[in-house]
Amino acid sequence: MEKKYYLGIDLGGTNIKLGVIDQFGKIIAKLEAATPQGDYQKTLNLFVELAGQTGISLDELISVGIGVPGFVNVEDGSIASLVNVGWENVQLKADMEKKFSLPVYVDNDANLAALGEMWQGAGKGVSNLVCVTIGTGVGSGVIINAQIHHGKNAMAGEIGHLPINPRSTYRCNCGKYGCLETEVSATAMINHVKKALEEGRESLLTRDLTAKEIFMAAEQKDRLALEIIDNAAHYLGLALAQITTALAPDKIVIGGGVSKAQELLLQPIRRYFQEFSTFRLAEQTELVLAELGNDAGIIGAGLLAKTGEET
Amino acid sequence: MEKKYYLGIDLGGTNIKLGVIDQFGKIIAKLEAATPQGDYQKTLNLFVELAGQTGISLDELISVGIGVPGFVNVEDGSIASLVNVGWENVQLKADMEKKFSLPVYVDNDANLAALGEMWQGAGKGVSNLVCVTIGTGVGSGVIINAQIHHGKNAMAGEIGHLPINPRSTYRCNCGKYGCLETEVSATAMINHVKKALEEGRESLLTRDLTAKEIFMAAEQKDRLALEIIDNAAHYLGLALAQITTALAPDKIVIGGGVSKAQELLLQPIRRYFQEFSTFRLAEQTELVLAELGNDAGIIGAGLLAKTGEET
Numbered sequence: 001m002e003k004k005y006y007l008g009i010d011l012g013g014t015n016i017k018l019g020v021i022d023q024f025g026k027i028i029a030k031l032e033a034a035t036p037q038g039d040y041q042k043t044l045n046l047f048v049e050l051a052g053q054t055g056i057s058l059d060e061l062i063s064v065g066i067g068v069p070g071f072v073n074v075e076d077g078s079i080a081s082l083v084n085v086g087w088e089n090v091q092l093k094a095d096m097e098k099k100f101s102l103p104v105y106v107d108n109d110a111n112l113a114a115l116g117e118m119w120q121g122a123g124k125g126v127s128n129l130v131c132v133t134i135g136t137g138v139g140s141g142v143i144i145n146a147q148i149h150h151g152k153n154a155m156a157g158e159i160g161h162l163p164i165n166p167r168s169t170y171r172c173n174c175g176k177y178g179c180l181e182t183e184v185s186a187t188a189m190i191n192h193v194k195k196a197l198e199e200g201r202e203s204l205l206t207r208d209l210t211a212k213e214i215f216m217a218a219e220q221k222d223r224l225a226l227e228i229i230d231n232a233a234h235y236l237g238l239a240l241a242q243i244t245t246a247l248a249p250d251k252i253v254i255g256g257g258v259s260k261a262q263e264l265l266l267q268p269i270r271r272y273f274q275e276f277s278t279f280r281l282a283e284q285t286e287l288v289l290a291e292l293g294n295d296a297g298i299i300g301a302g303l304l305a306k307t308g309e310e311t
Numbered sequence: 312m313e314k315k316y317y318l319g320i321d322l323g324g325t326n327i328k329l330g331v332i333d334q335f336g337k338i339i340a341k342l343e344a345a346t347p348q349g350d351y352q353k354t355l356n357l358f359v360e361l362a363g364q365t366g367i368s369l370d371e372l373i374s375v376g377i378g379v380p381g382f383v384n385v386e387d388g389s390i391a392s393l394v395n396v397g398w399e400n401v402q403l404k405a406d407m408e409k410k411f412s413l414p415v416y417v418d419n420d421a422n423l424a425a426l427g428e429m430w431q432g433a434g435k436g437v438s439n440l441v442c443v444t445i446g447t448g449v450g451s452g453v454i455i456n457a458q459i460h461h462g463k464n465a466m467a468g469e470i471g472h473l474p475i476n477p478r479s480t481y482r483c484n485c486g487k488y489g490c491l492e493t494e495v496s497a498t499a500m501i502n503h504v505k506k507a508l509e510e511g512r513e514s515l516l517t518r519d520l521t522a523k524e525i526f527m528a529a530e531q532k533d534r535l536a537l538e539i540i541d542n543a544a545h546y547l548g549l550a551l552a553q554i555t556t557a558l559a560p561d562k563i564v565i566g567g568g569v570s571k572a573q574e575l576l577l578q579p580i581r582r583y584f585q586e587f588s589t590f591r592l593a594e595q596t597e598l599v600l601a602e603l604g605n606d607a608g609i610i611g612a613g614l615l616a617k618t619g620e621e622t
Contacts, residue, residue: 128462130557142557144455151439151559152595161589162556163549174589180556238474239553245473245491246441246453246554248462278472278485284463 001059006305007051007102009066010109010297011035013084016046017294020056021302025120027295029054038086044099051100063103063309064096065301067112074150077106105308109297110157111148113290114141116300117253121291126250130243131290132159132236133256138181142247147307159243160185164235183235186211186258192228215261229261230268237272244273244281255290262289312370317616318362318413320377321420321608322346324395327357328605331367332613336431338606340365349397359410374414375407376616378423378608385461388417416619420608421468422459424601425452427611428564432602437561441554442601443470443547444567449492453558458618470554471496475546494546497522497569503539526572540572541579548583555584555592566601573600 005028010017012035019030031050036042047066051058070082077093096104114131117123123131127146133139138160142149149156160181161174168178170191182188193205193214203224204217217225240252254266266289274282292299316339321328323346330341342361347353358377362369381393388404407415425442428434434442438457444450449471453460460467471492472485479489481502493499504516504525514535515528528536551563565577577600585593603610 140557144460149455149558152561153559153591155559155592155595157557158559158589158592159556161592163552163587163589166549166587172589176587176589179589238477241474242550242553243557245470246451246468246557247460248464248466248469250463276474276477276487278469278474278483278487278490280464281466281469281472284466 001057003060003062005056005060005062006302007061007064007100008298008301008305009047009064010112010294010301011043011066011068011085012109013069016043016050017298018047018050018054019295019298019302020054020061021299021305023306025299025302027299029056030295030298035085040087040090043085044095047096048099058100058102061100061102063105063305064100065105065107065112065303065305065308066092066096067107067109067297067301067304068092069109071154072106072108074107074154077104079106103305103309105304107148107301107304108141108154108157110139111141111150112300112304113255113292113296114143114157114253114300115148115303116292116296116298117255117290118143118146119303120299121296122253122288123251128247128249129251129253130157130240130247130249131253131255132240134184134186134236134254134258135256136185136187138185138256144247159239162239162242164239180235180239184232184239189214189228189232189258192231193224196224196228211258212260215264218264229265233265233268234272237269237274238276240269240273240287241276241281244277244285248281249285251286251288253288253290255293255296259289312368314371314373316367316371316373317613318372318375318411319609319612319616320358320375321423321605321612322354322377322379322396323420324380327354327361328609329358329361329365330606330609330613331365331372332610332616334617336610336613338610340367341606341609346396351398351401354396355406355410358407362411369411369413372411372413374416374616374620375411376416376418376423376612376614376619377403377407378418378420378612378615379403380420382465383417383419385418385465388415390417414616414620416615418459418612418615419452419465421450422452422461423611423615424566424603424607425454425468425564425611426459426614427603427607427609428566428601429454429457430614431610432607433564433599434562439558439560440562440564441468441551441558441560442564442566443551445495445497445547445565445569446567447496447498449496449567455558470550473550473553475550491546491550495543495550500525500539500543500569503542504535507535507539522569523571526575529575540576544576544579545583548580548585549587551580551584551598552587552592555588555596559592560596562597562599564599564601566604566607570600
């Protein structure tokens with residue numbers, strides 16, 4: 001059989017997404033399954049099992065790409081620790097290559113989402129972009145010359161820890177105060193609402209809430225909800241203006257769960273970005289919403305697999 | 312004669328530096344001359360004249376690299392405007408290629424200083440670095456995978472306009488408030504001292520002063536001078552911590568006139584960088600002083616000329 005497809009896997013803390021991608025970036029088949037917790041071998045076997053269920057024979061695959069939620073040693077595809085999945089010190093690339101008898105390429109999930117958006121989504125046609133993911137936390141993938149920029153120890157793109165408000169009293173998981181993640185993530189927005197409610201602020205919102213509810217309350221002109229969204233947009237707009245002075249990306253793509261709020265979030269981010277950016281950068285830098293949703297990861301993994309075989 | 316050298320030119324607003332560079336990055340000969348103001352043809356002729364005075368025949372040159380103080384169209388080596396030198400709409404690459412009958416490569420001076428430091432200076436051995444230049448203004452060159460990262464419209468590295476203190480009352484040349492340049496440059500430090508003196512602060516410093524005098528006063532424990540240096544270090548440390556979350560460079564190199572203050576400036580910058588950076592980035596990122604001084608530009612221009620011929 002002719003080898004013409006790539007297998008793209010997006011390993012999340014909750015779900016595995018797996019897709020067969022053709023050379024043009026189109027998804028031929030896709031599947032989803034729950035992530036087995038703390039069982040490495042079982043997870044590898046599940047990858048093979050799911051691949052077998054796509055209707056495409058393994059003989060038709062050229063290579064495999066996989067994105068994982070954490071740091072990857074990009075030299076050898078090993079992983080020191082993957083807290084969300086319960087893995088420690090695994091040789092993911094080597095082990096998967098044995099299982100699949102195919103070349104395997106491993107990278108971080110935010111990086112692959114960025115690659116995916118560049119190939120088939122909001123970043124189509126450009127080769128320098130920053131793709132920000134706002135969900136429980138804040139991450140990003142930095143693409144330069146159409147390639148993932150990893151930086152030292154693959155730490156590039158860790159903008160969740162950009163020190164945006166060092167005088168803040170919100171402590172980040174990393175131990176520092178005022179990281180971008182403490183102002184902009186879903187978790188942060190929920191924490192800010194809770195604190196305001198404790199301080200006696202009136203709102204449609206209650207202490208038991210989700211980020212989605214904050215945006216729903218904002219649509220009903222709830223003042224607290226509008227303030228919390230404005231605060232998040234302010235700090236994200238500022239952070240993106242700062243990053244843009246260094247990188248001057250062609251585009252900034254905003255994705256992740258929180259970006260489902262679409263224009264309700266994007267409009268104030270754009271406004272603050274414009275306010276804080278020096279004129280030429282404000283003028284030339286496009287801020288857009290991600291387009292691929294949950295498929296970004298598997299499409300990006302497909303491109304990683306494709307590029308790996310071409311270079 | 313065997314072609315084995317590169318000509319590197321660093322065009323400044325005040326002086327032209329010109330050097331013959333060998334394939335290992337060593338300077339074989341160098342010369343300096345005043346920059347003719349507003350006379351493009353005269354300047355091109357001066358380049359050829361100076362090259363003739365190096366003792367190396369043009370026949371021994373493989374190619375020419377030149378750095379200019381402003382934006383370059385890196386596609387065709389043309390320049391829309393070079394305020395410091397009084398040029399407008401010049402085809403620098405094409406015109407120099409005619410004059411020299413050699414391939415010519417043009418880039419921005421801060422980018423070439425960064426390349427120079429990577430090849431022969433403080434960035435030797437690494438391929439991802441940010442090289443910050445602190446002088447009258449603040450600029451930087453961003454090197455990724457051993458190449459200059461230009462970004463959209465060659466605007467990458469414009470960290471002088473990083474919005475570091477948007478609530479500030481100091482207005483930048485660009486029209487915005489609180490750009491990094493309004494806190495960290497020599498001009499900024501002088502302005503801050505002047506304002507404090509107007510407000511009645513006591514100091515060894517007088518209103519007629521240079522950045523060098525601020526550092527001299529600091530060595531004598533002048534409180535105002537120490538405060539102004541601490542303020543500059545604070546904002547530069549914060550800005551570098553922010554940029555580092557996006558790029559994770561191997562090294563950050565600090566050069567330019569103000570960096571002559573050496574440890575007096577570098578120590579507090581390092582301290583603030585450490586304070587603001589998430590732990591892994593604080594740990595892994597080296598902040599060092601530039602090593603090549605005024606030679607960085609011509610050595611970088613030499614590498615640009617060399618790389619241009621090899622790719």
